[in-house]
Amino acid sequence: MRAFERIWSLHCSHLFMKPIAILGMVLIVFGVFVLAAEGITYTKSEKVLDIGPIEATAKHTKTIPNSQLAGGAILAAGVVLVAVGAKRT
Numbered sequence: 001m002r003a004f005e006r007i008w009s010l011h012c013s014h015l016f017m018k019p020i021a022i023l024g025m026v027l028i029v030f031g032v033f034v035l036a037a038e039g040i041t042y043t044k045s046e047k048v049l050d051i052g053p054i055e056a057t058a059k060h061t062k063t064i065p066n067s068q069l070a071g072g073a074i075l076a077a078g079v080v081l082v083a084v085g086a087k088r089t
Contacts (some may be wrong), residue, residue: 021085024078031075039065 041063049056 018085021082024081024083024085027074027078027081029078031071031073031078034066034071034074035068037066039063 041061044060044062045057046060047055048058
């Protein structure tokens with residue numbers, strides 16, 4: 001039984017990724033998302049008129065822009081982590 005476990009572990013050791021490489025891949029995906037997205041858009045309701053029983057509201061769509069520099073930095077950090085995780089085999 002010990003020989004089987006030793007052979008199994010030798011053949012399957014390359015199938016498991018190191019946690020640092022997994023974190024790097026998550027950062028790469030997030031960095032690509034930040035670079036591709038234009039920003040976070042939300043709608044805000046605002047009361048513009050309030051006269052007795054009459055109320056008027058207006059909806060404003062606002063966008064918080066993403067920083068392309070931050071997206072690039074996240075992507076670069078992910079690539080570095082994947083490279084370090086691949087190197088430490």
